[in-house]
Amino acid sequence: MYRKFIIIFLIAIIFMPGVIFSNDDFDNEYFETIYYGEDPAGDDYGPGAYRYPGHRVFQPGEGHFDLKSFEIQAFNSEYRFIFEFGEIENPWDGKYGFSHQLIHMYFDTYSETGQSELFRPGARVKLNPDFPWDYHLQFSGWWLRLMDTEDDPDDLVRDILNVDAEISPWDVYDINVEVLDSKIILELPEEYLGDIQGSKFYLLVGGFDPFGEDNFRPVQNYRTNWSFYYDQYLDESNNFVQEEATRVIDYFYPEPGYQEEFLGVNFDEISYLKPIKIPLPEKTFIELIRDYSYLIAFIYSIISFFIISYILYFIIRSASDE
Structure with a gap:
């Protein structure tokens, strides 16, 4: 059960950037007054x-x-x-x-x-x-x-x-x-x-x-x-x-x-x-993140690498202890 949770967590980390940086077309199904x-x-x-x-x-x-x-x-x-x-x-x-x-x-x-x-x-x-x-x-x-x-x-x-x-x-x-x-x-x-x-x-x-x-x-x-x-x-x-x-x-x-x-x-x-x-639009938190997408993606990749490496190390070590 514990390992399943870790696997789900790893999948979430991998796919999270796609959610953040994808186009939110579901918010654009109507004309917005600018x-x-x-x-x-x-x-x-x-x-x-x-x-x-x-x-x-x-x-x-x-x-x-x-x-x-x-x-x-x-x-x-x-x-x-x-x-x-x-x-x-x-x-x-x-x-x-x-x-x-x-x-x-x-x-x-x-x-x-x-x-x-x-x-x-x-x-x-x-x-x-x-x-x-x-x-x-x-x-x-x-x-x-x-x-x-x-x-x-x-x-x-x-x-x-x-x-x-x-x-x-x-x-x-x-x-x-x-x-x-x-x-x-x-x-x-x-x-x-x-x-x-x-x-x-x-x-x-x-x-x-x-x-x-x-x-x-x-x-x-x-x-x-x-x-x-x-x-x-x-x-x-x-x-x-x-x-x-x-x-x-x-x-x-x-x-x-x-x-x-x-x-x-x-x-x-x-x-x-x-x-x-014509006023500039007020940006949402996700849109602000997208403005710095390359920098954030780079930082995210480094952090994810260390997190995933630590978790995999922990799984391998646990398996060897068993």
Whole structure:
């Protein structure tokens, strides 16, 4: 009986490293939230004085561009981005189930490359030079595009007969998109962005216009059916310059009042935007061990050698005594 116990103990020592260093796939049977944040509600007015276009497809004049929350989930080799809006409709039969929203994201993944200028200038905002971006994602109801700093912004072909307006070399097709109530859910393979935990991102929301600059719906200082309207009576500064005014209707930032302060109707007066950080995951004890797997495996091998040698010596000696 005593020898059986010793044999079981030896087997446990031999196979223990396999348990410690194996992949715990049983913990990854669901999407895990790696970032969640809420944006102030009712701030779909750009710097504070923008109003919706007058056409009936934009009624009730609020909600369509009001990003209420944003969530990033991860599962194995895939990311899920969840954009929650006040209103989601599809009057122009967008391929992915929505028509109004244009989403631009910039990711700072701390690579050796990076740039702080916008990929193309249509959004009319300033990104923080301390946090240069590595990947740029554009998302509309008809396409998803992904660029990096090596791509040429001029690699576009205009197509005035196509609702896409531009034929792009950056289109990504192996994605899943679902519109569920007030949420747009995008599933994107991780290979496009790499590991984004611990990185930073900028999230801009504008109105999709197939013929607008960089597909942003323009802003005018007079009311029209198809352009956003700048209401000078709601802005004490009244420094609106149409060619320089931001076209971002909602900037994702959980702090109330931030958007009004950092967006602007005159590009010279716009402040550098702050990105949002995706936190690093809190590691379990087993994951911490895996970080030093080679060192621990070496130490474990030496200790195991001495323990097993001593036990075998003890068994041989006991047998000889009998």
